[in-house]
Amino acid sequence: MTDVTERAGRREWAGLAVLTLPALLASMDLSVLFMASPWLAADLQPTGPQLLWILDVYGFLMAGLLLTMGALGDRIGRRKVLLLGAAAFGAASVLAAYSTTTEMLILARALLGVGGATLAPSTLALIRTMFREETERRAAIGAWTAAFTGGVALGPIVGGLLLEHFWWGSVFLINVPVMVALLVIGPLLLPESREAAPGRFDLPGAAMSIVAVLLLVHGGKEIAHVGAVHWPGATAVVLGLAVGVVFVRRQARLADPLVDVRLFRSGAFSSSFAAYTVIVVCSAGMGLLAVQYLQVVLGIAPFAAALWQLPTIAGTIIGIFVATTLGRAVRPAAIAVAGLLVAAAGFVLVSTLDVESSVVALIGGYTVLTAGTGMVAARAIDVIVSAAPPDRAGSAAALGETGAEFGGALGIAALGSIAAAVYRAGIVGELPSGLPPGAAEAATATVGGAVGTAEQLPTELAEPLLTAAQRSFAEAFTTTALVGAGLLVVTAGAVALQMRNAREMQRS
Incomplete structure (x- = not known):
């Protein structure tokens, strides 16, 4: 008691x-x-x-x-x-x-x-x-x-x-x-x-952590801005990973490390960290695409598009409440698995959309997604902060939030690149004939480029170009949602497997 x-x-x-x-x-x-x-x-x-x-x-x-x-x-x-x-x-x-x-x-x-x-x-x-x-x-x-x-x-x-x-x-x-x-x-x-x-x-360790995270986040954002094949961004990611490996090995040897990497030996900590990072990867990547979908495909003004996201905040709060309530009787890993699967269900709902779908359908599916995100985030942060001794709570909290920041950059880069590739493949065969020089290239590069190009064209070219861009982006959006759902299901399976192995070890 x-x-x-x-x-x-x-x-x-x-x-x-x-x-x-x-x-x-x-x-x-x-x-x-x-x-x-x-x-x-x-x-x-x-x-x-x-x-x-x-x-x-x-x-x-x-x-x-x-x-x-x-x-x-x-x-x-x-x-x-x-x-x-x-x-x-x-x-x-x-x-x-x-x-x-x-x-x-x-x-x-x-x-x-x-x-x-x-x-x-x-x-x-x-x-x-x-x-x-x-x-x-x-x-x-x-x-x-x-x-x-x-x-x-x-x-x-x-x-x-x-x-x-x-x-x-x-x-x-x-x-x-x-x-x-x-x-x-x-x-x-x-x-x-x-x-x-x-x-x-550990001043050298602090410098290495700053360099590693900056390179990883910067590289991820550069890849997201330019496309999947972007050597400066990829080089920054590789260098960031290399510095990160040196940093982790240094921390494992120190008596007073900046970050206690031994925390990852705990199955609860490592699974919570992984679930938290992956859920941020998926939600950040889809969040950027959802805003574009609201504006480009559904034709909603920017401020109204922002207002339409209010129900998704309610979804997050509901997920946090459910996770907090279940936490009294259910293990954190089980809540993480449930949250990942709820978020995956939200992604599947989003993947059923097309250009004729209503904004309510999009927000409904996305609210389910954010409910799962709230479940995972609330329990994962609790486990991450509580796993470390009280003296090291700040370092543990910082480690969790660093994983989230990196996950956000990675999600925007990876899922954004997938969406861009699907968009380009889809719009190439639907471009109207008679586009002026440079217009086809701009429209193929990004959906924003297609919208900007359409604004400069006569109606007989602008309308079919805008329709092609909307259909191609909708396909890219729904395809990326299926990829996100698959990633979440795989992560849920990995966490469940780790949870089962931990129970078997306790019995033996």
Whole structure:
């Protein structure tokens, strides 16, 4: 029986509310610029590569610094790192809002990434410290997961609402009052926690982890932007994997590693990490395609397309609630298997769509998908954070979120490349004759290129070209959904097999 003294009080639950807000904002900043980019581009006039840096540098640095910030919090104090990160995040938000040049905005977004990297591992590690009773900890991590996963979908909606009334910099200023509140209330509600006897900080390991993650994420994004065959992107991925192997081998030898790779010897930890990474691979890749499908195939305006994603947030919350409730009686691996299969069912539903399908059919299938994602994410994060000793909770949380960041980049690159290949193969045979030079090449490259080309053509060419692009993209979307479903089913089978082997070992 759990000792009553271990249960959380009102201070801890109020502290949880404080911790979920920065998690929400950190994930919102990954997507809030989707709506604002046309306005800031018109104002600052960045080049194409500069605009990509504005959009991507936040996620790059956040992913690259997660492991370092998690380990740093374990050593000098999670609350201290969180508050320092909040101050940096708030200051960088003001700098971004009032940027007058492209270079200034890129710098501000980079600083936001540095601040954002402190938020996820520190908040999760503090939750691990504040909620020691298992049922309460599951509920707290479920609330955190809902905030963090929901922020990506809320970003475009909040951005669109702000842009209806204010200038593009307003999408950054919403961060400031929350960070100020965190700096004021955090010291009153949040306990400080750190390693009792911290070892030497592995500076070379920190540098290697940053380089490895940056190369992997950058390479994945480059492949997604350009196509499946892209040697600079592939080279970056190979180099990232090589540095990663050296990093892991170094960590296995150290007495005070930056990341305790021995955690992967635990079947519960390794299966949860794998399930979490794979579910992010599939959901991130399909998320990008679903937004394009809403706009290109179904003809829905960008802001309305963002609003249509609200039911998918509800699906995530339902999945988190189910996983948290089942967690009292069902093993984490069994919940992970169930969540993977529910998400796979959502992918199968999406794969049945065609150009005549309604938006309700798409959102219905996608909501099933996000319910499965919520089930997997909530239980996996709980297992990952709880597997490590409390002294190393920040490092474990950072490891899980790094896997998610890498999974997101890999999903966009891999599933995006599959969709691009199917789209190109489908549209080549459906292009109308009589297209001007260059138009066929642009229309074949991407669905966005086809839409842009159609806008410049007379009606007798534009309409058949747009129809061909919509049909080809719909086929690419549904084919990729089947690939995602297959990947999820295979992962569910692997987790179930690992679970069965673990039971057999316990009996013997």
